[in-house]
Amino acid sequence: MNRAEKEAYLREYGQLKAEGEPFFPYSVAKDSIMACIVMATIIGMSIILGAELGPKADPTSTTYVPRPEWYFFFLFELLRVIKPPELVPLATIGVPTICIILLMLLPFYDRGPERHPLKRPIATTAGVLVIFAMGYLTYLGASAGSPNEIDMKAPAALAGPALIEWEKGRSVVGQAGCLACHKIGENGNDGPGPVLTHVASRLPEAAIAQTLRNPTAPMPSFKNLETTQPENFKAMVSFLGQLN
Amino acid sequence: MAKIKPPVPPLPDSLNPSPRRAGTKPPPAGVIAQGQETGISAVNWIDERLQLSGGLRWALFRKIPRHDWTYSLGSSVMFAFLSQAVTGVFLAMAYDPSTTGAYESIRYTTNEAFLGEFLRGMHKWGSTVMVVLVFLHMAQTFFYGAYKYPRELNWVIGVVLLILTMAMSFTGYLLPFDQRSYWATIVGVNINGTGPIVGPYLSDFLRAGPEFGATTLSRFYAIHMLLVPGAIGAMIGAHLWLVTKLGTTSPPWNRPRHRPQGSDIGVASSAPSSNGSSDQ
Numbered sequence: 001m002n003r004a005e006k007e008a009y010l011r012e013y014g015q016l017k018a019e020g021e022p023f024f025p026y027s028v029a030k031d032s033i034m035a036c037i038v039m040a041t042i043i044g045m046s047i048i049l050g051a052e053l054g055p056k057a058d059p060t061s062t063t064y065v066p067r068p069e070w071y072f073f074f075l076f077e078l079l080r081v082i083k084p085p086e087l088v089p090l091a092t093i094g095v096p097t098i099c100i101i102l103l104m105l106l107p108f109y110d111r112g113p114e115r116h117p118l119k120r121p122i123a124t125t126a127g128v129l130v131i132f133a134m135g136y137l138t139y140l141g142a143s144a145g146s147p148n149e150i151d152m153k154a155p156a157a158l159a160g161p162a163l164i165e166w167e168k169g170r171s172v173v174g175q176a177g178c179l180a181c182h183k184i185g186e187n188g189n190d191g192p193g194p195v196l197t198h199v200a201s202r203l204p205e206a207a208i209a210q211t212l213r214n215p216t217a218p219m220p221s222f223k224n225l226e227t228t229q230p231e232n233f234k235a236m237v238s239f240l241g242q243l244n
Numbered sequence: 245m246a247k248i249k250p251p252v253p254p255l256p257d258s259l260n261p262s263p264r265r266a267g268t269k270p271p272p273a274g275v276i277a278q279g280q281e282t283g284i285s286a287v288n289w290i291d292e293r294l295q296l297s298g299g300l301r302w303a304l305f306r307k308i309p310r311h312d313w314t315y316s317l318g319s320s321v322m323f324a325f326l327s328q329a330v331t332g333v334f335l336a337m338a339y340d341p342s343t344t345g346a347y348e349s350i351r352y353t354t355n356e357a358f359l360g361e362f363l364r365g366m367h368k369w370g371s372t373v374m375v376v377l378v379f380l381h382m383a384q385t386f387f388y389g390a391y392k393y394p395r396e397l398n399w400v401i402g403v404v405l406l407i408l409t410m411a412m413s414f415t416g417y418l419l420p421f422d423q424r425s426y427w428a429t430i431v432g433v434n435i436n437g438t439g440p441i442v443g444p445y446l447s448d449f450l451r452a453g454p455e456f457g458a459t460t461l462s463r464f465y466a467i468h469m470l471l472v473p474g475a476i477g478a479m480i481g482a483h484l485w486l487v488t489k490l491g492t493t494s495p496p497w498n499r500p501r502h503r504p505q506g507s508d509i510g511v512a513s514s515a516p517s518s519n520g521s522s523d524q
């Protein structure tokens with residue numbers, strides 16, 4: 001805005017103000033009603049949704065797949081969308097930092113006199129796009145499902161002890177954190193590891209067990225699991241061995 | 245002693261007592277009148293020293309352009325923040341910021357303390373409500389072009405408030421110290437660590453050392469309940485000061501009904517004007 005535009009704005013604003021209403025009670029009344037709605041919402045959510053407390057923090061268990069508060073999902077999803085490891089710092093810190101700087105400096109590069117959203121097509125379009133991008137990323141994060149469970153039906157042919165073993169393997173794999181890097185059926189993240197829905201058609205059971213003992217980075221080794229809980233390891237391998 | 249009066253803006257007509265009609269009797273000088281008299285002189289005594297009434301009258305009765313309901317989003321954020329502050333104080337009364345005691349103290353609050361789960365629920369869902377409202381408020385000021393001249397600095401302060409609000413939810417998430425909050429925080433701090441230049445220092449600062457240890461939790465607690473809320477309070481003060489000083493914007497599709505007069509420059513003009521005040 002140049003000097004003339006600023007003066008014109010102040011003149012028009014002064015007139016709008018003179019034609020306006022006193023802050024009290026005009027604005028105070030609206031704000032008070034909104035305050036009641038806000039408080040009612042918080043109280044209602046607290047009564048209906050409560051506050052759960054999960055199992056106690058256990059620094060020695062590496063099997064827990066972390067999930068942030070939902071309004072951080074869009075940041076978390078950036079991690080998944082940008083996969084190559086050398087770009088990860090860019091995704092995690094670079095993009096948010098650049099966005100915050102752009103946001104903070106907005107009034108200094110968008111200096112036009114127009115305020116009506118329809119007369120600022122670029123700003124309005126950018127704003128709508130950002131809202132959609134954040135909404136979409138949040139949706140992706142929210143629909144990733146419970147991070148340590150695999151919703152899969154056992155193959156119909158299985159029965160008796162084999163079915164029990166399969167179910168056990170399903171829950172062990174779910175709890176072991178594989179879903180952080182692998183997609184299995186509907187659950188888990190597509191990347192950085194390959195999709196495991198049909199591993200058995202690529203790898204025999206022995207090769208799967210070998211991968212678990214001696215994986216290529218960044219996949220962690222599960223050799224410890226084999227020595228401490230051999231039956232869980234076996235169940236895991238036989239579950240994976242049936243995914244074909 | 246009569247009160248020494250600094251010049252104050254006039255009260256609106258509706259608040260001034262109407263003059264007594266000719267022929268009616270003056271009200272009897274009873275106990276009530278005496279009480280009123282005492283109250284007024286006490287208020288006058290205080291005001292003569294604090295000299296607040298001028299500022300208060302200006303702040304309350306200054307005119308603002310007519311606007312719509314979206315202009316209440318800012319104050320809604322403030323109420324959500326106040327609710328967080330109050331419920332937070334009560335939660336802190338039972339909280340033990342040590343790795344051994346934190347989980348147990350939250351379990352006590354949730355399962356045993358009177359209305360404990362309700363209180364935790366209010367604080368937990370209040371944070372969601374506040375974050376949503378902050379984003380809505382930001383969207384409103386964005387689409388209404390309210391960040392433009394002369395309110396640029398208010399936008400910058402607003403972005404700082406946004407960052408501080410997100411910092412609140414990040415540090416608060418660890419405090420219950422269950423599996424979920426523990427591992428999410430580890431990952432969050434590690435993500436900070438991958439950042440360029442300041443990243444490693446920031447995550448060392450958050451963890452209170454290279455490893456996630458016993459002092460990490462108390463550090464998060466101090467940041468969550470002293471550092472960031474203090475900063476938010478101060479920033480809200482600055483934000484509101486600018487809002488009152490500059491006046492809220494008018495929705496951009498509203499035009500003045502009368503042509504602006506050339507002399508009417510000055511955003512902070514507090515002069516009452518007679519035209520258009522009661523013609524809605």
Ligand code: HEM
Binds near residue numbers: 314320325382395491
């Ligand atoms: C803790 C967070 C915040 C609180 C308590 C708060 C409070 C308020 C209040 C009460 C108003 C005046 C009424 C209104 O227009 O809504 C206001 C105005 C404003 N806020 Fe905020 N705000 C917060 C965060 C933000 C953020 C994140 C931004 C943007 C980045 C922002 C930018 C603005 C602007 C530009 C105005 C002037 C609007 C106008 O004059 O029409 N604020 N704020």
